[in-house]
Amino acid sequence: MDDEKVLTRHLGAPGLTTVGGYEKVGGYQGLRKAIQMGPEAIVAEVKASGLRGRGGAAFPTGTKWGFLPKDVFPRYLCVNADESEPGCFKDRVLMEEFPHQLLEGVLIAAYALQVTHAFIYIRGEYRFQRELLERAAKEAYRAGYAGKGVLGTKWDCELIVHGGAGAYICGEETALLNSLEGRRGQPRLKPPFPAVKGLYGQPTVVNNVETLSNLPYIVTEGGARYAALGTEASPGTRLFCVSGHVERPGTFEVPMGKTTFRDLLELAGGVWRGRQFKAMQPGGGSMQVLGPQHLDVPLDFKAVAEAGSSLGAGALVVMDDSTCLVDVASRLVDFYRHESCGKCVPCREGTYFESELMHRLEAGIASRAELAELSDICANMEGRCFCPLGDTATWFVMSALRMFPEEFESHCGAGRCPVRAGSEVAA
Amino acid sequence: MADASTVAELVNISVDGRPVEVPPGTLVWDACEKAGIFVPVYCAHKKLEPVAVCRMCLVEVEGLPKLQPACATRVAPGMVVRTQTEQVRKFRDGNLEFLLLNHPLDCPVCDRGGECDLQDFTQRYGPGRARSSITEKVHFDKAVKLSDKIMLDQERCILCWRCVRYYEEITGEREIVLQERGVHTVVDSFERQPLQSQFQGNLPEICPVGALTHRQYRFRARPWDLRRTASVCSHCSYGCNIFVDAREEQIARYASNDNPEVDDSWLCDQGRYGFPELNRPERVINPEARVGGLRQAVSYQDAVARAAGALLRVRGDHGGTSVGVLGSPRMTNEEAFVLQWLAREVIATPHVDHRYEPLEGISPEQFRLGIAELEGCDAVVVIGDRPERLSPVLTLRLYKVANKLGRQILRVPETFSAAQVVKQLPAAGRIGIVAAQADRAAAMGLRAKAGSAGREAAVLTITEAVNSRGCQDLGLLPNVGPGYRSLEHSGLFGRQLLEAAVAGQIKALLVVGDGADFEAEGLFHEALAKVDVAVVVTAWQGVASRAATVLLPGRTIAEKAGTVTNTEGRVQRVRTAVEPKFTFPSDLRILGDLAAGLGSDLGVQALAAPVFELLAAAVPAYRGCQAGLRAHWEPGS
Ligand SMILES: Cc1cc2nc3c(=O)[nH]c(=O)nc-3n(C[C@H](O)[C@H](O)[C@H](O)COP(=O)(O)O)c2cc1C
Ligand code: SF4
Ligand code: SF4
């Protein structure tokens, strides 16, 4: 599609991972402009852009920034680069291809929020990306965009890149703060919210990599122009990671609201091997499953919610007709069981219970009573856990069970997986 | 204290239809309790900050789509809380099912069986039957020796985090940590190093299940075999409130009995685990007397008559001042008062003491500051490490003052320059000074210096042993009478008195109490060997019991009823927790009978309650304080 791009607009330009290369395509002009505008005008522009968080919760960024109490300093900015959602790899692309765009976004946000220390918390497994970011940050320091007296002003801004230790939960913002402080990676009790009491007990904003990477465009081109790329309800563009049973998996930038799942599927070359589409997860491993009837739903927050799911972290996982949804559910539940931080009972014990039952179900040895038990366990987890991880550990299972009840039932007492048996695809 | 919460308007909420009025900021859990509605909790604890990890307390709050943790949600005006709805009930069942999924269910061999919140709530709410086909459990270490005091069963642990938070919030020592994650999460000591804390014994008490247990109590008793008596810890002068749990007239364990003014629900290990001392079998169980050079068992009446006769004889031959009277800092107030009366008024000797070393220059002003009042101080100066060595639980109060309340704690060596210390204090406000009684002069000097520098300072003096404070207040000292009344003639202090006995000036000794202060002193031995008459009332076999010319079986503090006064002047009840192996009269009655034998009448029955009235008449500061109030001394002196 040839719609205007924001995040990937410079794709292909030479030397983009260096300050020089990035400057050649207009890099860091946003930061210069931001400094001239002053904090309040930047916040106003971000509000006008309608930008909503790309980390999963889609909270309006300008509003979030507004929660910082006035006159409490120091404040901190944390960049959430923990990207661990199954099926999600867009932040990785942004960091690998456009590290300076991210750093510029971080610096713009830091200036707008009057922050002097910005922390980039990057997923532990992203070692190469971490080194790349560290190199880019060093360059930014050298070029005067970071460090003491940014661009000749009195404003200092330190950029600290910190690697995680391999826990999905550390993408949850308060667990991220704990981890950054050297504590056990577990979510904190809210309130107080990070905006009031975050990193080291100080007011803190946590934003996703993609969220912040939009800022150079928003500042240079204006919030209104950014918003107009999408629809009124879903402004701007967004990166979607398309993976699973498609011909060309990858990351695609598309306008929000105007694009449908079918468009995304086409961008990725359609369902692979000439097979039929069976189901999709529109927002990464955490989100509810959607079926063929939802392919024409637009990438709009409300429309997807009405379809019974969410865009989550912007990851579309496509499943073809050879897929056993019980198998997929079982694997996803194993993921949550493995990643549960262990803090609260319904998630810690519930994911164990759930996964043990799923194993029995997938192996065809569970009874129908156990299937009912599974729903009941999920009901005792959802909305009862300390943080959303435990809730989301039930969403795929429950939605798949609702949408494909026969598939689940046919496993009961079958002695083996009735779907995978006979299928040549070793999933 | 008229703080903001009492001034601010109360918030009205309803719990299960019952209206209740609470201060703003109150937790829903507390509001439920106030409304008389029980909400089950595991992770919540009155002394710890909420964490909301166990989810047991989830309740419905009108207008909110999800169930809310009562332990961490604060009230809002007009809030409507429901704790008994179908939704809540279903989740409680489900949550208990989750908790039991990986629980070993070894209640029959668990120390906590019968007093376990997991058992209790499962009885009360639980699903009633197991439905799951999942029988494979995640296994952990069932017998981790965390130290010589504490055992951890990781399989029984429900991960409420109380132990971890206890170390973080109450002691600051962080010896227990969470490890691994998900269903493999465990608590353990950091790198399996043995716990070092002096406050480990509180862990099994805050643990809601049988995961942390006392090695001392392990496999010793069942809660339903125990008889529980509220009393006071006898280890030191701090006066921590305890329950004495006894089985077959032996103490099986001490448990804490929260008094926010004193212990704040924490005990030190020395106190908690020190009771085997009181279970020792080396007891005096029969009255005995030396008859013609040979000690033999006699009847109680005979022993009292012989004791009175011998004392009368010495007094007749050599005068009252030839008799020395020694009590013990482990006597009750009632005993101490009667003993000093017996010495001064009946035997007519000024030589009466309850300690070995002399104690001079004491006054109620040295005890002005209360333990809980430390929290109202802007800064606290602690002189040397003696106060905390004498009364370890003080350390926890100081930690609270520093850590939770953010006040300055200044620890200074025993010799210091008051002027220098005052310079380090906040410019204004209330200053607390904590000192061992041995350092009272330095403490009073600092108080004067701070006072003249415009600070309001008060001293908390830490005495030795459970009731030295009471003995001092009631005049079981040779240099002051009851209520610190000055005396015309001072008597000899303990050590001097024994020296006088060795020198032949003291001909008779009346030794009452456990004698522990004297038993280790060679001088005591010599004095007892030298005197003509040694009337001894003691619970324990030892130097005194062996040398006695008349011996009467005494009771241990666990066998007595009466009051003791803690170091801040709080008069608290000790109650008979175990019965001695004999049926002879109590120490207090012995003193009354002895007085009668000497021709004097106490005027009231020799029982704790009437004697307390008697002593309160003599020491008005004690009036009305027998149920746990601090004696009120007039300012001055
Ligand atoms: C279990 C869990 C995992 C999460 N992982 C991530 C993540 O990897 N990256 C991310 O940006 N946000 C993640 N989030 C969302 C963050 O908590 C937070 O909402 C986000 O970083 C805010 O940034 P935004 O407003 O820019 O979206 C996660 C949330 C939960 C509950
Ligand atoms: S739901 Fe509970 S156990 Fe699961 S990740 Fe969140 S806090 Fe941890
Ligand atoms: S050992 Fe006891 S107190 Fe500690 S977390 Fe486990 S259940 Fe809670």
Ligand code: FES
């Ligand atoms: S008691 Fe409230 S969550 Fe544990």
